[in-house]
Structures are given as structure tokens and as C-alpha cells.
Amino acid sequence: MNYKEKIGTKNAPLKLKTPPLSSEYTMHVDEKDGKEILVCTVGKTILHYDIRCLSDLYDMLKQHGDWIELGSKDEKVATKEGTVEHWGRSLNNPIGGWYGLKKNFRGRFGMYIPPLMEALGLVEVTHEKRNNKMRAK
Structure with a gap:
């Protein structure tokens, strides 16, 4: 999957x-250490995610076949098994760990990646006040 043009540039x-x-x-999308990364800017906070998370998460969702809870948490907070957030830092995902790349800012995968995938037309995301879910289209 190459969504670089749809995701945009720093400018x-x-x-x-x-x-x-x-x-x-x-x-x-930007480049760091010769690799393409996703740069997420929330106010003055900047998070980096491995761009591979888009295809890996999509594949996991297709395999799962149903809605899955997002479960967004900060890096230092324990995650609920079976959530997108848990998967995004699990030793059992395709990269064997964190898709978040900036130490102390590796969490919130379940908050910021699902809306991006929704905007790219890959998934559906619920938009409740709490306990949102996603599934592959």
C-alpha cells in the first residue's frame, strides 16, 4: 500500500x-533514518509511527473479520488484550513490538492510526464518546 500522496507532507x-x-x-509522511514514517502532530506534541503499521493493521483486521476495540493508552499504561492499542505494541505483531517510534511517545496508536486508515478508505471507525471500535472494509 502506498498512500503517501493522500497522507500529505509536512507543508x-x-x-x-x-x-x-x-x-x-x-x-x-516524512523520512527518518532512511525510512518512511508517519508523523502525527497533536498540538505541540509530535509522535512518530512506522508507516508499515497501515498495511499490517489492515491485514490483522481482515483476518479478525469483525469489530475490534481501539483501547488507546499512553505508552506507560497497560493495555487491554484484544485491542488495537495492545496489538500495536505486542511482541506478537508482525514487527514484534512497538509501531510507535519515539520513546515516551509510542502509545496512543489506537487513537491516531484508526482515523488515518478511515480517511484512506481502508476501515470503518465508530465515533462514540468512549470505547470506539474499528473494522476493515
Whole structure:
């Protein structure tokens, strides 16, 4: 999957909203250490995610076949097994660990990646105040 043009650049990032539609943030593709990464900007906070998470998460969702809870948590907070957040840092995912790349800012995978995938037309995401879910289209 190559969605680089749709995701945008530092000068023209994609504008998104969190699953509860309560906060805005941007996402763009950049390069770090010779690898393409996703750069998520939330206010003054900048998070980095391995761009491979898009295809890996999509494949996992297709295999799962049904809605899966997002379960977004900060890096230092334990996650609930069976959630997108748990999968995004699990030793059992395709990269064997964190898709988040910035130490102390590796969490919130379940908050910021699902809306991006929804904008790319890959998934459906619920937009409740809490306990949102996603599934592959």
C-alpha cells in the first residue's frame, strides 16, 4: 500500500479528528533514518509511527473479520488484550513490538492510526464518546 500522496507532507498534512471527534490533529509522511514514517502532530506534541503499521493493521483486521476495540493508552499504561492499542505494541505483531517510534511517545496508536486508515478508505471507525471500535472494509 502506498498512500503517501493522500497522507500529505509536512507543508500540507492531512487533517484528522480523533475517534470521538473531540480533537483535531495532523498526519504526514516524512523520512527518518532512511525510512518512511508517519508523523502525527497533536498540538505541540509530535509522535512518530512506522508507516508499515497501515498495511499490517489492515491485514490483522481482515483476518479478525469483525469489530475490534481501539483501547488507546499512553505508552506507560497497560493495555487491554484484544485491542488495537495492545496489538500495536505486542511482541506478537508482525514487527514484534512497538509501531510507535519515539520513546515516551509510542502509545496512543489506537487513537491516531484508526482515523488515518478511515480517511484512506481502508476501515470503518465508530465515533462514540468512549470505547470506539474499528473494522476493515
